[in-house]
Amino acid sequence: MSDSKDKNRFNYIDNDIRDIPMIKTYLAQADKYLEAIGYTEHGLRHVNIVSKSIQYILSALGYNDRTILLGGIAGYLHDIGNLISRKNHGITSALLSQKILEEMGLPLDEMLIVMSAIANHDEYVGEPTNAVTAAMIIADKADVHRTRVRNENFISFDIHDRVNFAVTESFLKVDKKKMEVTLELIIDTKISQVMEYFEIFLDRMVLCRKSAKILNCHFVLIINNVKLL
Ligand SMILES: [Fe+2]
Numbered sequence: 001m002s003d004s005k006d007k008n009r010f011n012y013i014d015n016d017i018r019d020i021p022m023i024k025t026y027l028a029q030a031d032k033y034l035e036a037i038g039y040t041e042h043g044l045r046h047v048n049i050v051s052k053s054i055q056y057i058l059s060a061l062g063y064n065d066r067t068i069l070l071g072g073i074a075g076y077l078h079d080i081g082n083l084i085s086r087k088n089h090g091i092t093s094a095l096l097s098q099k100i101l102e103e104m105g106l107p108l109d110e111m112l113i114v115m116s117a118i119a120n121h122d123e124y125v126g127e128p129t130n131a132v133t134a135a136m137i138i139a140d141k142a143d144v145h146r147t148r149v150r151n152e153n154f155i156s157f158d159i160h161d162r163v164n165f166a167v168t169e170s171f172l173k174v175d176k177k178k179m180e181v182t183l184e185l186i187i188d189t190k191i192s193q194v195m196e197y198f199e200i201f202l203d204r205m206v207l208c209r210k211s212a213k214i215l216n217c218h219f220v221l222i223i224n225n226v227k228l229l
C-alpha cells in the first residue's frame with residue numbers, strides 16, 4: 001500500500017465517516033437494543049460527543065493530527081457492538097469495526113490502535129494502554145447528562161436515569177500547563193445526591209484516573225464547584 005495515497009484516501013473518507021450507511025444502521029440498531037433493555041441514549045448524539053471530546057483531549061495535549069483523527073474514528077464506532085449484546089460490547093464493537101476500517105483503507109498499525117481503543121472503553125474489560133484509548137475512556141465516561149435519559153416517567157427512574165437526569169451541565173477541560181484533565185459537573189441535588197453519582201460511577205472514575213496517567217495528566221473531578229478528585 002502506498003502510504004501517502006492511503007493517508008489521502010483515509011483523510012477524505014474520514015470527513016464522510018458519518019455518512020457511511022452501514023455505520024448509521026449499526027448505530028441505530030445498537031441504540032434500539034439499549035432502549036429495549038432500558039439504557040440511556042447511546043446513539044448519534046453520544047458518539048458524536050465522544051468523538052469530539054477525544055479529539056479535544058488529544059489536540060489540547062499536543063498529539064499529532066493522525067492520532068487525533070484515529071481518536072475521532074474510534075469514538076464514532078465505539079458503541080456499535082451494543083447491537084449484538086451489552087455484555088462485552090467493547091470487544092464486539094472492535095470486531096465489527098474491523099471490516100469498516102479495512103474498507104476505509106486504514107493501515108494495519110492504525111487499525112489496531114482504533115480497535116484496541118474501542119475494545120477497552122468498557123469499564124469491565126478496559127485497560128488504557130495508549131493515548132487514544134485513554135482519551136476514549138475519559139471522553140466516554142464524561143458524557144453524563146440529562147439529555148441522555150429516555151424514560152419520561154420520573155416515578156419509574158432507576159439510579160442511572162436519576163443521576164443522568166440530575167446532571168444539568170458537564171464540561172471536560174484540559175489544562176496542558178498543569179497537565180490536568182478536569183470533568184466538571186453541575187448536579188441538581190434535589191433530583192440526585194452526589195453520593196449516588198459515586199455509587200454508579202466509582203469504577204468509571206478510577207478508570208478515568210488511570211487513563212489520565214497514560215496521558216501524563218492528573219484527573220480532576222469537580223461536582224457543584226467542589227473538587228472531589
Ligand atoms: Fe460503551
Ligand SMILES: [Fe+2]
Pocket residue numbers: 042046050078079140
Ligand atoms: Fe459510549
